[in-house]
Amino acid sequence: MTTALGVDEYRDLLSSALPPAQDADTVTPSLSTLFTPDGHRAALHVDTTVVRGGRGVGKTFWYRSLLDEKLRAVAAEEYRNDRLRHLTVATGYGAQIQPELYPGPGELRSLVEEAVRPYDLWNTVLLVALRHPTLLGLQGWRERVEWVRAHPSERDQTIAQADQLAHAEGTTQLILFDALEHLHWDRAQADRLVAGILQLALEMRLGTRNIRFKVFIRPDMFDGALLNFPDASKLTSNAASLQWSRANLYGLFFHYLGNHDGEESIRFRAITGGWTEHTAGRHQLPSALRGDEKVQADAFSVIAGPYMGANFRKGITYTWLPNHLMDGVEQVSPRSFLNALVKAVEETRDSYAGHEFPLHHEGIRRGVQSASQTRVTEVQEDMPWVHTAITPLVGQQVPIDPELVISLWTQAGLTERLQREAERVATSTRSSDEVRTGPRYADDYRQLIEELMALGVMRRRKDGRIDLPDVYRIAFSIGRKGGVPMIQS
Amino acid sequence: MSLFPDPVRFDTARPLALEVARDVAATGVDVLVVRDLLGQVSLLLDDRDQRPDEAKLSEWRSRLTTSLERYASNRPVVLGSALFQPAALFDSPRVVDESSYLAAPGQGCIRWLESTVVGEDWSRVRQTPEATGARTPRVTLYGFKGGVGRSTATAMLAKHLADRGNRVLVVDLDLESPGSGPLLLSEEATPRFGLIDQLVESAVSNTADLDLVAQASSYDAKVGEIWVSPARGKGAPGVSYSYVEKLNRIYADVPTKNGAGFADRLEEAIAACEEEVTRMSGPPDVILLDSRAGIHDIAAVAISRLCDIALLFGTDNTHTWNGYRDLFTAWRDAGQARAVRDRLRMVASMVPDSAERPMDAYLDSFREHAWSCFSVLYDDVPSGENLDDYPSAYNPSPEDDSAPHSPLPILFTLELVGLDAISTPGWSDRSFVRAAYDSFLDTATHLIFPERP
Numbered sequence: 001m002t003t004a005l006g007v008d009e010y011r012d013l014l015s016s017a018l019p020p021a022q023d024a025d026t027v028t029p030s031l032s033t034l035f036t037p038d039g040h041r042a043a044l045h046v047d048t049t050v051v052r053g054g055r056g057v058g059k060t061f062w063y064r065s066l067l068d069e070k071l072r073a074v075a076a077e078e079y080r081n082d083r084l085r086h087l088t089v090a091t092g093y094g095a096q097i098q099p100e101l102y103p104g105p106g107e108l109r110s111l112v113e114e115a116v117r118p119y120d121l122w123n124t125v126l127l128v129a130l131r132h133p134t135l136l137g138l139q140g141w142r143e144r145v146e147w148v149r150a151h152p153s154e155r156d157q158t159i160a161q162a163d164q165l166a167h168a169e170g171t172t173q174l175i176l177f178d179a180l181e182h183l184h185w186d187r188a189q190a191d192r193l194v195a196g197i198l199q200l201a202l203e204m205r206l207g208t209r210n211i212r213f214k215v216f217i218r219p220d221m222f223d224g225a226l227l228n229f230p231d232a233s234k235l236t237s238n239a240a241s242l243q244w245s246r247a248n249l250y251g252l253f254f255h256y257l258g259n260h261d262g263e264e265s266i267r268f269r270a271i272t273g274g275w276t277e278h279t280a281g282r283h284q285l286p287s288a289l290r291g292d293e294k295v296q297a298d299a300f301s302v303i304a305g306p307y308m309g310a311n312f313r314k315g316i317t318y319t320w321l322p323n324h325l326m327d328g329v330e331q332v333s334p335r336s337f338l339n340a341l342v343k344a345v346e347e348t349r350d351s352y353a354g355h356e357f358p359l360h361h362e363g364i365r366r367g368v369q370s371a372s373q374t375r376v377t378e379v380q381e382d383m384p385w386v387h388t389a390i391t392p393l394v395g396q397q398v399p400i401d402p403e404l405v406i407s408l409w410t411q412a413g414l415t416e417r418l419q420r421e422a423e424r425v426a427t428s429t430r431s432s433d434e435v436r437t438g439p440r441y442a443d444d445y446r447q448l449i450e451e452l453m454a455l456g457v458m459r460r461r462k463d464g465r466i467d468l469p470d471v472y473r474i475a476f477s478i479g480r481k482g483g484v485p486m487i488q489s
Numbered sequence: 490m491s492l493f494p495d496p497v498r499f500d501t502a503r504p505l506a507l508e509v510a511r512d513v514a515a516t517g518v519d520v521l522v523v524r525d526l527l528g529q530v531s532l533l534l535d536d537r538d539q540r541p542d543e544a545k546l547s548e549w550r551s552r553l554t555t556s557l558e559r560y561a562s563n564r565p566v567v568l569g570s571a572l573f574q575p576a577a578l579f580d581s582p583r584v585v586d587e588s589s590y591l592a593a594p595g596q597g598c599i600r601w602l603e604s605t606v607v608g609e610d611w612s613r614v615r616q617t618p619e620a621t622g623a624r625t626p627r628v629t630l631y632g633f634k635g636g637v638g639r640s641t642a643t644a645m646l647a648k649h650l651a652d653r654g655n656r657v658l659v660v661d662l663d664l665e666s667p668g669s670g671p672l673l674l675s676e677e678a679t680p681r682f683g684l685i686d687q688l689v690e691s692a693v694s695n696t697a698d699l700d701l702v703a704q705a706s707s708y709d710a711k712v713g714e715i716w717v718s719p720a721r722g723k724g725a726p727g728v729s730y731s732y733v734e735k736l737n738r739i740y741a742d743v744p745t746k747n748g749a750g751f752a753d754r755l756e757e758a759i760a761a762c763e764e765e766v767t768r769m770s771g772p773p774d775v776i777l778l779d780s781r782a783g784i785h786d787i788a789a790v791a792i793s794r795l796c797d798i799a800l801l802f803g804t805d806n807t808h809t810w811n812g813y814r815d816l817f818t819a820w821r822d823a824g825q826a827r828a829v830r831d832r833l834r835m836v837a838s839m840v841p842d843s844a845e846r847p848m849d850a851y852l853d854s855f856r857e858h859a860w861s862c863f864s865v866l867y868d869d870v871p872s873g874e875n876l877d878d879y880p881s882a883y884n885p886s887p888e889d890d891s892a893p894h895s896p897l898p899i900l901f902t903l904e905l906v907g908l909d910a911i912s913t914p915g916w917s918d919r920s921f922v923r924a925a926y927d928s929f930l931d932t933a934t935h936l937i938f939p940e941r942p
Contacts, residue, residue: 306942307939308891310939311939311940312935312936312939312940313831313891313936313939314891315889315891316891319890319891320891323888323889323890323891324889326888330888394872395872396872397869397870397871397872461857461861461887462854462857462858463857463861467886467887469886469888470886477872477873478872479869479870479871479872479873480867480869480870480884480886481864481869481870481884482864482865482866482867482868482869482870482884483817483818483821483826483864483865483866483867483869484588484821484826484827484866484867484868484869485588485589485591485869486868486869486870486871486882
């Protein structure tokens with residue numbers, strides 16, 4: 001006989017089990033946090049070269065998980081993907097500075113200035129990943145690239161040998177690329193560097209049996225690379241996207257609640273029922289709680305109440321929460337989702353401690369607001385230029401006529417502002433953290449709107465006007481047009 | 490400035506009158522803008538506290554006369570003290586605040602009084618309490634355009650609710666072209682009188698013993714019941730039933746003893762149907778009002794005064810949206826937006842779902858257009874340093890699926906054409922019918938009984 005969790009015990013469980021609202025880049029995936037949404041199966045397929053995903057959807061998470069043999073085994077188990085057990089994984093690029101594996105930001109910049117061909121550069125990175133002894137002996141990437149350029153047949157031979165060896169051993173040599181937004185501050189250069197990676201990735205896929213690249217990339221960067229390397233479209237057909245359906249988001253949430261050390265987590269598993277025993281370092285969700293929206297909604301209404309207020313007319317909590325976190329391309333990042341819930345617990349404890357449910361709907365509202373603030377902060381870190389572009393619109397209301405957007409940008413001299421920003425980044429300290437790629441079309445405002453739409457920051461309404469999804473609108477303090485004048489309280 | 494400016498028309502008169510009204514209000518005087526039946530405007534000044542000076546008065550008079558042209562009345566500015574019964578106008582229940590104007594400290598207020606014949610009931614929204622167990626939920630089903638399957642949906646909803654153990658009363662308010670009455674009642678089962686008789690007889694205080702309701706003939710009442718009040722009765726044997734002559738009389742504001750207008754009489758009529766069901770079986774758990782289409786008093790009353798949920802039917806086309814935009818604008822201008830918007834919910838009827846026209850694309854477009862119409866009723870949220878300054882601001886995003894503009898879909902299939910289908914036994918349980926209606930029925934039921942799990 002299990003005792004139900006009390007309101008306070010639920011709040012304790014939520015506070016302690018959910019990851020603190022911080023940057024996921026500092027959170028290392030672990031057995032207990034590894035959650036495997038069905039939709040990500042294709043992304044982990046060894047032959048899937050391009051994995052697209054926006055900010056905070058798990059690109060870095062999977063990049064790191066694939067580098068870890070234990071986590072790979074769990075993913076192999078859960079996705080019933082045996083090839084994941086027979087991999088040799090190396091890094092081709094990532095956010096960490098590992099100059100022995102790939103050039104750091106300073107070195108990369110000077111290589112670009114010296115007009116080194118991206119294709120040569122990535123060939124060199126590939127040969128290093130394949131542990132080519134001569135290259136490993138050379139210090140500095142300039143020397144390494146020069147050596148590779150000077151020895152084309154050595155390069156071909158090394159790749160062929162590695163391919164044969166892997167084939168004989170029944171393994172695949174997988175090279176991972178992540179954090180490509182840190183490659184170069186100048187958009188055009190970044191696009192060329194990415195195109196070089198994709199070109200080589202395609203060459204491996206067509207020319208070898210057992211050497212594969214996996215490139216985790218923001219959709220807008222992938223589209224940009226296509227401009228420089230049209231053949232990259234051959235990679236589009238089997239590209240995967242890291243998307244999170246509503247059921248995935250709640251599945252992740254329940255996964256956290258059931259995989260915390262502590263009495264409450266044990267009882268939560270008992271209440272919901274059907275969890276696996278502790279195998280491979282975690283308890284697995286019952287399939288209904290993982291994917292059945294009806295079951296999920298029932299379990300969630302125990303925690304947050306069924307409605308966003310007095311009754312059904314105020315909205316169903318289960319659908320309201322993800323619905324209000326959607327960006328312009330109708331995606332919700334799991335990070336925003338969990339952040340909103342963490343904040344909702346805090347708010348409920350502070351202001352509605354006596355509420356009958358562990359989470360109060362006003363707490364959830366505040367949680368959504370706070371998550372959108374976090375989202376904007378993240379975007380600002382990732383792409384400072386987005387903030388620069390939105391700033392001239394502050395004081396306006398959406399939906400807004402694109403012509404008005406363009407004239408506001410013109411008045412604000414946005415092109416010059418963006419260029420100044422790019423120069424500042426270009427001359428700043430030489431750490432990869434500082435490298436942020438700017439927009440592709442700083443001087444073409446119509447294209448800039450398209451770019452912001454691709455990022456999900458803006459969306460176009462059917463009447464042609466430009467809208468901001470609430471998740472950005474609220475944090476940027478931009479109003480929404482309506483017919484009824486407001487009186488300030 | 491063109492050489493020959495357009496003459497002032499009905500629509501341009503309003504902002505012009507408002508300009509002068511603002512100047513009057515700026516001097517601290519309360520202004521009532523009165524538009525008569527022809528649309529001609531007078532400004533009525535409340536001079537109970539202070540008398541405006543003569544120079545100003547004559548200035549305002551001449552400005553109104555010049556700027557409003559044909560739409561200035563022959564007494565463009567009137568002082569309350571000069572009227573025989575100023576309170577009859579100043580305190581009329583029909584007075585509404587000007588929605589675009591907020592009086593600063595020291596300024597007077599600006600209010601409107603419209604003298605109208607048809608359509609004024611749109612602008613008087615009765616506050617309804619949130620449906621609780623204490624009050625029988627009343628649901629109005631309305632479509633700006635006819636022929637969108639509203640009556641069929643009313644009948645389907647009645648069955649759905651009755652199957653869940655409710656005693657349902659369906660009132661056919663579509664007096665010009667009765668719909669759900671004939672749909673739910675066979676000729677034999679139709680009561681002798683209809684709603685139209687109640688409206689006629691009540692004017693001469695002759696409503697005792699009118700039988701107005703009957704149980705739906707094709708419904709097998711196992712767990713719940715469907716009661717129907719048709720618009721048209723069966724009539725008495727051997728006497729011709731003069732439907733048209735009755736219809737011609739019911740909209741008149743007949744001089745009854747208590748001075749009740751049409752809206753009050755309609756409300757009484759529905760109460761009479763409700764009482765009769767209560768007497769014959771028990772109190773209804775829910776009342777469905779099948780309202781007629783168009784901008785008409787019956788629809789106006791049904792939405793503004795009689796219900797706590799109004800399901801607005803539409804198909805995705807320009808004239809539907811123009812119609813709804815006109816309605817919403819009238820509510821907004823009458824200061825009723827906040828009161829009315831909470832009870833509205835859009836229904837997308839006859840939704841196509843084929844390879845050429847997939848349902849999702851159709852609904853996306855529908856939602857977008859609905860949202861653009863509903864924006865008229867939503868709060869105008871200004872940009873600010875801090876949106877917390879407007880904690881109660883309500884302006885849901887187009888994608889918000891719990892918002893009034895978010896459509897409940899009813900799919901279109903050819904088998905649904907032909908109104909008599911619904912009385913075929915088992916018809917509503919057929920799988921294609923279920924597929925078409927399930928989502929609508931489920932959400933509508935939740936909206937009607939929001940407290941039930």
